[in-house]
Amino acid sequence: MRLFSSALLLATLCGSGAAFAAQDSVPSQPSAAQTSKTPSAILQPALDTLRQTLELLQPERWKTSNAIREEADANINSIRRDLDATLPPLLAAADGAPNSVVQVLPVFRNVEALYDVLLRVSEAGKTSAPSQQSTALDQAITSLEAGRRALGDSIQSAALAQEQQVHDQQAALRAIPPAPAPAPCAPPPPVKKRKPHPKPASSQGSAPTSP
Numbered sequence: 001m002r003l004f005s006s007a008l009l010l011a012t013l014c015g016s017g018a019a020f021a022a023q024d025s026v027p028s029q030p031s032a033a034q035t036s037k038t039p040s041a042i043l044q045p046a047l048d049t050l051r052q053t054l055e056l057l058q059p060e061r062w063k064t065s066n067a068i069r070e071e072a073d074a075n076i077n078s079i080r081r082d083l084d085a086t087l088p089p090l091l092a093a094a095d096g097a098p099n100s101v102v103q104v105l106p107v108f109r110n111v112e113a114l115y116d117v118l119l120r121v122s123e124a125g126k127t128s129a130p131s132q133q134s135t136a137l138d139q140a141i142t143s144l145e146a147g148r149r150a151l152g153d154s155i156q157s158a159a160l161a162q163e164q165q166v167h168d169q170q171a172a173l174r175a176i177p178p179a180p181a182p183a184p185c186a187p188p189p190p191v192k193k194r195k196p197h198p199k200p201a202s203s204q205g206s207a208p209t210s211p
Contacts, residue, residue, distance in 0.1 A: 050143070057125075
């Protein structure tokens, strides 16, 4: 059974993503997701089983057509390259931030792709591979499915915890009373207009003096 779609998970997170800007203003409490295992710890048993299975597989000896053997061999080599080159840096980034959905989601997608390729190999080997190899493929499928499901549950728990944290922080921000309005400034005193000084009397209208 397929786990929830990663695209749906991102769409759910985007609905609350705008509220993350307020996280620096309100102290956050440790969430349950912060005590979860790292993606490497969750997937390690399944990856170990898968590597052991790959060592047993010999598709060139399967009793089937050349086309099916070549396709199985190509898929097996693709899984090996992914385990050796593609998956390790993704796991390293996810282990550094195990509660970050953005960091862990690429690991989940990669494991989904691994599962699909391994399933094609298993289907080809059911009727053509020796019983030991066919049994090992079934065990690898079961183990990888369990690891994928556990990782998906971890991502979902982290997403729900982050959403709850945002909700709590928004409630805390709404509970903060608004700052009091500043007191109005007193108006400046009115400016008094100065009265004009009287002009001195003109000397032109004065009586002439006697000699």
